[in-house]
Amino acid sequence: MLDRLDHALRSRPERPAVLTATRTGAPRVRATRGELAEQSDAFAAALHARGLRAGDTVGVAVRPGPRALAVLLALWRLGLRGAVLDPGAGADVLRARLALARPSLVLADAAAQAVAGWARPLARRARLALPDLAGLGPVATVGRRLPGCAPALDLAAPRTGVPVLGDHDGDAVIVFTSGTTSLPRAVVHTRSSLAAGMASVGSLFDAHGEEPVLGGTFFVLVPALTRGAPVALPAREPRALARQLDRLRPQDTYLTPPQLRDALAVRARFHGRVWTGSAPASAELLERVRGAGADRAWGVYALTELFPAAAVESREKSAFEGPGDLVGAPLPGVLAKPDADGQLLLAGAAARDRYLGEEPDAWIRTGDRARLDGAGRIVLEGRVKDMVLRRAENIYPGLYEPALQIPGVELAVLVGVPAGDGDERLVAVVQPQRGAAEPALRSALSGPLRRMGTARPDALLFARIPLSGRSRKPDRAATAALAARRLGPVLPEVPHR
Incomplete structure (x- = not known):
C-alpha cells in the first residue's frame, strides 16, 4: 500500500493531503499531496547520501503528521528499518531501546529533542564526529532546528541514483511495547506484515x-x-x-x-x-x-x-x-x-x-x-x-467490567487491593460521567454487582480513574493504589438489596 500511496500522491499533487483545524474548527491545509511526495524524495536522497542502505536501522522521534509520514515513505523506498522512539519514555528507557535497536542514525524533530533531553549529549558527540557513539548512533534534526538541537538533515542532497527497493521483503519497522531499561522489548514488522x-x-x-x-x-x-x-x-x-x-x-x-x-x-x-x-x-x-x-x-x-x-x-x-x-x-x-x-x-x-x-x-x-x-x-x-486472587479464587476483571458500564458510568475497573495476609480484596472503582449523581449510580449498580456472584467486589469506590500511556488506558496499578489509600485497611462492604 505504501507503494500505491507514493504513486497516488504524485498523480494529483495539487490536492490537499493533511489538514489541521483553526481555532474556529475550519480546516487548514497542512500539506498537499505533492508536498508530501516532494518531502519524501528529499528525505530519501538525504539518507542515501549519508550512506544508509537497505537493511540499516533509522531511529525516528518525529511527531505524527506530514513530516513523519514523509520519513516513513523515504524509509520504505530505501528498504530501511525504522525504530519508533517515544521521547516521553524517559532518558534511561530511551537509551536502552537505542542500544537494542542500534540505529545508524536517529531522526528527531525539535520538539522530541526538547522533551527527551537525551538528544543533547548524543548531538554533542555527533558534532565531535567520534567513531563510536556507544551503539546509539548520531542524531539529525528534521524540520525546524532550534538552538541546542542536533545538526539538520541535509535535504539539498542530489536525488540522482537514489534507489527504489521495490517488492523485496524485509524488516520495515520496530515498535517498542514494554520492558525495562535492562530488558526492553520491541515488535518487528516486515514490509509484508x-x-x-x-x-x-x-x-x-x-x-x-x-x-x-x-x-x-x-x-x-x-x-x-x-x-x-x-x-x-x-x-x-x-x-x-x-x-x-x-x-x-x-x-x-x-x-x-x-x-x-x-x-x-x-x-x-x-x-x-x-x-x-x-x-x-x-x-x-x-x-x-x-x-x-x-x-x-x-x-x-x-x-x-x-x-x-x-x-x-x-x-x-x-x-x-x-x-x-x-x-x-x-x-x-x-x-x-x-x-x-x-x-x-x-x-x-x-x-x-x-x-x-x-x-x-x-x-x-x-x-x-x-x-x-x-x-x-x-x-x-x-x-x-490482571487476575485477582481472593480466597483462593482466580478472578479476571475483564470478565465482569463490561457489566458495570451502565448509563452514567464513564469508566469502571476492578482491581485487587492487598489485604495484608497474602490475600486480596476486590474493589470496583467507578468514574461517573459529568453530572451523574453518585447515590443514583450506587443504586443502579446494585443489580450488576449482585449478578457477579462469587466475584462480587468487596467495596465500591467512586473516583477518577488514573490513565497512563499514549493511548491513555486505565492504569490499574495506580487505581489499586488509589483504592488502598481511599479505603484504608478495612474495606466497607458493598451494599446490596
Whole structure:
C-alpha cells in the first residue's frame, strides 16, 4: 500500500493531503499531496547520501503528521528499518531501546529533542564526529532546528541514483511495547506484515473521493490518502475538536476512547462512521457516540503485534448478553484460538514477524484471556496479568467490567487491593460521567454487582480513574493504589438489596 500511496500522491499533487483545524474548527491545509511526495524524495536522497542502505536501522522521534509520514515513505523506498522512539519514555528507557535497536542514525524533530533531553549529549558527540557513539548512533534534526538541537538533515542532497527497493521483503519497522531499561522489548514488522495491516484497515475505512477522514495514526493516514481522501489531524483540546467535527463533517473518524469521552463531555456531534481502539471501548460509550450523531460506531480490537484483529459495531456489542467483552469476529486473514490456559493466540498476514532479538513465531500471545463464542467471535475475559486472587479464587476483571458500564458510568475497573495476609480484596472503582449523581449510580449498580456472584467486589469506590500511556488506558496499578489509600485497611462492604 505504501507503494500505491507514493504513486497516488504524485498523480494529483495539487490536492490537499493533511489538514489541521483553526481555532474556529475550519480546516487548514497542512500539506498537499505533492508536498508530501516532494518531502519524501528529499528525505530519501538525504539518507542515501549519508550512506544508509537497505537493511540499516533509522531511529525516528518525529511527531505524527506530514513530516513523519514523509520519513516513513523515504524509509520504505530505501528498504530501511525504522525504530519508533517515544521521547516521553524517559532518558534511561530511551537509551536502552537505542542500544537494542542500534540505529545508524536517529531522526528527531525539535520538539522530541526538547522533551527527551537525551538528544543533547548524543548531538554533542555527533558534532565531535567520534567513531563510536556507544551503539546509539548520531542524531539529525528534521524540520525546524532550534538552538541546542542536533545538526539538520541535509535535504539539498542530489536525488540522482537514489534507489527504489521495490517488492523485496524485509524488516520495515520496530515498535517498542514494554520492558525495562535492562530488558526492553520491541515488535518487528516486515514490509509484508505492515502492508497487510494497512490494507486491512483500508478495507474497514473504505475512504473514497474527496470527503475527509479524521484521525492521526499511520494506519489511518496511509489507507485514506491512498484512496484519495484528505486526512485531518484531530485537535487536542476537546472544544476545538468539537468545532472541528462540526465544520469538517468527516466520513470516517478515528479517535481513542478518552478522546471520545472528552468530546462527548462538551457535547460534540459526530458524523458518518466513528472508529475507536487503543484502549477498551464499552458498548455504552459506542452507543453514546451513535446517539451524538454517528451513523455507526465501531470498536476495533488491535495490538501493536497485529493491527487490526477484530471489529464490532455498537448495535452488535450492545445486543451481546454473555459475560466478558465482545470485540467482534476476527477480520479476514486473522486466525484466533485460546491456548490451554485460556490465553488468546492470534496469527495472520498482518502479524508481527518476531520480537527484536528473538526467533520468528507465527502465533502472538496476546496476554488476554478470551473465548470464541458459537459464532466464532472473540470475547475477552480480562488480562492474564490482571487476575485477582481472593480466597483462593482466580478472578479476571475483564470478565465482569463490561457489566458495570451502565448509563452514567464513564469508566469502571476492578482491581485487587492487598489485604495484608497474602490475600486480596476486590474493589470496583467507578468514574461517573459529568453530572451523574453518585447515590443514583450506587443504586443502579446494585443489580450488576449482585449478578457477579462469587466475584462480587468487596467495596465500591467512586473516583477518577488514573490513565497512563499514549493511548491513555486505565492504569490499574495506580487505581489499586488509589483504592488502598481511599479505603484504608478495612474495606466497607458493598451494599446490596
